[in-house]
Amino acid sequence: MSSFKDLRIVDNFYQTSSFFPMPTILVGTLDSEGRTNLGSYSLCFPYYIAGKDRYAMLLECRNNSNTAQHILAGSKVSLNFIPDDKKYFREAVRLGFPGDTTQEKMKDCIFTLEKGQAEGERPLVVKEAFQVFECTWNSSLEDAYLDKPGQLEGYEPPYRSFNGITSKFGAHFILYIDKILMKEKYWNTIVNGVKAAGFPPVPVDYGYRDSTNFWCSRFKKPFAEKIQAKEGDLNSVVYAAERIDPDVKFTKEACAKLTKIPRVFLKAALTQMVKIAKEEGITLIDEAALTVINDKRRKEKK
Structure with a gap:
């Protein structure tokens, strides 16, 4: 007899039919007037990690969101990884609420914005983040450049398989990484040797559940397990x-x-x-x- 119970798989299965650990990221984009818009996302993961001429991230989002519409129009993105702090998570939840314009949601934003280090006109980056990926959407994959902003009531077929508009209300964006910016303490950890005290306080997001709350767990000190060399x-x-x-x-x-x-x-x-x-x-x-x-x-x- 199985020790597990079969659970029905439904839409948004990562938060409705399972427990899936995710990052908490503020995605920065530029609106039509060149202002930085921040949207909160957790479905953002490494995509090209080796063996390619570029490294890339994958962002999944609603195609009628400010973020998706801005990427379709302008391609430049900042991925701001925020540390474990209840007031930051509370603000991330607010910034993730759909429907507000850039001006409305950014008016009282508690995060500090500063210029990044990648070239060209780009969204500003979040000073409080422990790391930032400055990215460019590769719209050439699957001819996704043919997808245009403006369809806020949903897009009709045909859809792309993995880049651009992928369903009536869904979008996937392959984001080439142009710069990885790191706060000095964590930069030193990566470059000069990893120690437990040198890890950033990374929260784990468990998504929106019971149509009521977003759930997040607090950071705890990481531990290491050595790899033992085998005989021979x-x-x-x-x-x-x-x-x-x-x-x-x-x-x-x-x-x-x-x-x-x-x-x-x-x-x-x-x-x-x-x-x-x-x-x-x-x-x-x-x-x-x-x-x-x-x-x-x-x-x-x-």
């Missing part, structure tokens, strides 16, 4: 390292420091190390050379 991993690293490039060799001691790299990522990591070694004129990667290479890899994050 050193031989696997040595075997892989010997086959990356005939002009660059790894010492056994250097390979021993790489045993915790998951096997699925090992070839890519070794290939990147060899590339940096060649740039630095290194033909034998020993422990000292590995330190130089890893320092350069860290600097490239900056």
